Amino acid sequence: MTTTYAALLRGINVGGAKKVPMAELRTLMEGLGYGDVRTYLQSGNAVFSSAAGDEESLAEELSAAVAGHFGFEVGVLVRDHAYLRAVREACPFPAAELEGRQLHVTYFSHPVDAERFASVESADFLPEEFRLGDRVLYLYAPDGLGRSKLAEALGKPRLVKDVLATSRNWNTVVKLEELTGA
Incomplete structure (x- = not known):
């Protein structure tokens, strides 16, 4: 198959x-x-x-x-x-209401638990937010990834050690799911 x-x-x-x-x-x-x-x-x-x-x-x-x-x-x-479809469907943010540059997914090589990111005080970064999913992290960054202080904090080496991580904006997440389904 x-x-x-x-x-x-x-x-x-x-x-x-x-x-x-x-x-x-x-x-x-x-x-x-x-x-x-x-x-x-x-x-x-x-x-x-x-x-x-x-x-x-x-x-x-x-x-x-x-x-x-x-x-x-x-x-x-x-x-x-x-898997790509499940990631898209499980998005905890209102993707249809956001611009692609405001929503990002970081894919991980293996599952990570919330404990890994416990030191990140979410309230300090509002309105930016993140949520964990199945081998992914969803990031809402209203001003884009380049200006995101939360993305910077989440990318600290101690938080992503021992895991391969790569991020894509929501437009790419959607397109890859579509291309693999065609």
């Missing part, structure tokens, strides 16, 4: 660092035997199908291939359509 996945590459094509041309990424992924490879934007989003492997093994395989081809390490998360 073939499954459609989204690959989320962390920290590529940001500020001129870790350049990964999307055409090259598609070719690399096709060379790994993945089918229906498509990329979305330049920020490390790819959709593909595979009959072999699971999310973790596919992420490891793609990460190793990127390192071998481009010469630098890149964290990769792979998630299937059912």
Whole structure:
């Protein structure tokens, strides 16, 4: 059975660092035997199908291939359509009423518990808010991620140690769910 996945590459094509041309990424992924490879934007989003492997093994395989081809390490998360749909449906914020730049999802490599973020005083950052979900953190930042003090606090190394984390704005979250369902 073939499954459609989204690959989320962390920290590529940001500020001129870790350049990964999307055409090259598609070719690399096709060379790994993945089918229906498509990329979305330049920020490390790819959709593909595979009959072999699971999310973790596919992420490891793609990460190793990127390192071998481009010469630098890149964290990769792979998630299937059912998971992406569940993340979209479980959003605790009124996504339909917000601009895509106001709502973000940080995907984690494994579950994190609320204890990890207990030191973040939510009231200090209002109207910004966050909620945890299944291997995700939802962030409402009305002025956008670039101006978010809460995002800065949540990204402190001690809070995200031992976990691969990569964020996407809501528009990308929706688009990846749609692309993996097509």
